[in-house]
C-alpha cells in the first residue's frame with residue numbers, strides 16, 4: 001500500500017540531513033581533495049615551467065594583464081551573463097575576430113599584445129605581409145601593369161563574380177578590352193591575349209560602374225566578414241574565395257624593384273609587430289618573376305639574392321641606429337609547393353628546392369606542401385618522391401626539414417574519402433620538424449604521443465582557422481587542448497593582409513597573441529612567454545643564434561613586463577575585480 005506523500009517528504013529530508021552530517025565529518029574534507037586535484041593538474045600544465053621561473057616583475061605583470069582582460073571582457077565588450085537581451089553595442093570578448101577587430105584595437109589588452117616581444121614568426125606566406133592598399137598604390141604608376149579577368153566585365157554581376165589577376169609585362173603586349181562582350185579570358189593556350197593595361201582599365205571601370213577600380217580589387221584580395229561568416233558560406237566556398245585573393249596579390253608584388261622594396265617593408269612591419277626573426281613561405285612553382293620592364297626574368301636564385309641583399313641593407317641601417325637586436329637574424333625561406341600537382345612536377349620541385357639550398361645554404365630552411373587539405377593530394381601520395389628527397393639531402397649532407405601544412409581540416413582525410421589519408425600520419429612518418437595548423441591532431445590520441453616523442457611543434461594560425469571555417473571563433477579553437485596535451489606550439493598570422501575584414505589596418509602576430517589570450521581563461525602572461533620562447537627553440541636558427549636570440553628576447557620580455565607594471569599597475573589596482 002502506498003505511503004502518504006508527507007511520509008516520503010519526511011524520509012527524504014531525514015536522509016539528506018544525515019548525508020550532510022556525514023559529508024561534514026569526512027576526513028579530509030572535500031575542499032582539500034579538490035585543492036589536491038587542482039594542484040595535481042597544474043603541476044603537469046604546459047606553462048608550469050614558465051610560471052616557475054617567472055621573475056617578480058613578470059608575476060606582477062601577469063596579475064595586471066589578467067585583471068585588464070577580465071575587466072575588458074565585461075566592461076569593454078559588455079558580455080555580462082544576464083537575462084537581459086544585450087544592446088547592439090555588446091560584443092563577446094573572443095567572439096568573431098572580424099566583428100570584433102575595431103573593438104580589439106581600442107583596448108588596453110591590445111596595446112599590451114602589441115608591445116609583447118613575439119620572438120620568431122614561423123608561419124607566414126610570403127605574399128601576404130603588406131596591405132593591398134600599398135601594393136595598389138605602387139601599381140598606379142606602373143605603365144606596364146596589366147590585368148586579366150575570368151569573364152568579360154559587362155554587368156554588376158560580373159563585377160561581383162569575376163576573378164582578376166595582375167602581371168607586369170612588356171609595354172608592347174597586345175591589349176584587349178575587358179569590357180567587350182567579345183573578351184576571351186583564355187590565358188593558358190599559347191598565343192592567348194587576355195590582358196588590358198591597368199591604367200586604361202581604371203577610368204573605364206569607374207565610368208561604367210561608378211566605383212573606384214582600386215577599391216574594387218582591394219576587396220577582391222581581402223576576405224570580407226560576409227564572405228567569412230555569411231550564413232550560406234561553405235568551407236569550399238571560402239577556400240575558393242581565399243585562393244582568388246592570393247592569386248590577385250601575386251602579380252602586384254612579384255616584379256622587379258617592387259619585390260626588392262617588399263623585403264625591407266616586410267621587415268619594418270615585423271619590427272613594428274615586435275617580431276625579431278621570420279621564416280617566410282614563398283610558393284616557388286613559377287620559376288621566375290618578371291623584371292620591372294616585363295622583358296627580363298628573375299629566377300629563384302635572383303630572387304634569393306635580392307632577398308639577402310635587402311635583408312643586409314636593412315640590417316646595416318639597424319646597426320647604424322644601434323637597433324640590430326630588433327631583427328638580428330634576417331629571414332629564412334621555406335620552399336612551398338602546391339599539393340595539387342602531378343608526381344612528375346613534384347620531383348622537379350623537390351630538386352629545385354635542393355638546388356636552391358646548395359646555392360643558399362643559410363637561407364633555405366625547410367620544405368612545405370600547401371593548399372586546401374580537403375582536396376587532393378594528401379602528403380602520402382608523394383611518399384616516394386619525399387623519401388627520395390630525404391635520401392638525397394643525406395647524401396649531400398644538407399638538412400631541409402619538412403614543415404608541412406597538416407591537420408588544417410575538419411574532415412582530416414587528405415582530400416579523399418578515407419581518414420587513412422590524413423596528412424598527420426605522413427607528417428609523423430616523414431619526420432616533420434614542425435607542422436602548420438595541426439588543428440585535427442586532437443582527434444588522434446596515438447599521433448599525439450608520436451608528435452611528443454618526435455618533438456614536433458605546431459604552428460598555430462588562429463585567425464586563419466576561424467576565417468577558413470575550422471571554428472567559429474577563438475573560443476572554439478583547439479589550441480588550449482593542443483597545449484594541454486603537451487604539444488609545443490607557436491603563434492602565427494598565416495596571411496595577415498587577407499585576414500583583416502573591412503578594417504583598413506592589416507592583421508598581425510599581435511592580433512594572434514591577443515586572440516590566444518582572450519580565447520581561453522587558461523592563457524596568461526606566462527603562457528605568452530612560453531609560446532614566444534618555443535618560437536625561437538623550434539625555429540631553424542643555429543644553436544648559437546638561438547642562444548643569442550633567447551638572450552635578447554629575455555631582456556626585451558623583462559623590459560616589457562616592467563613597462564606593463566609602470567603603465568598599467570595603478571590602473572589595474574583601481575579595478576574592482
Ligand SMILES: O=c1[nH]cnc2c1ncn2[C@@H]1O[C@H](CO)[C@@H](O)[C@H]1O
Nearest residue numbers: 125243246283370371372405464494
Ligand atoms: O593556410 C593555408 N593553408 C594551406 N595553404 C595556404 C594557406 N595559406 C596560403 N596557402 C597557400 O599558399 C600559397 C601562397 O600563398 C597559395 O596557393 C595559398 O593557397
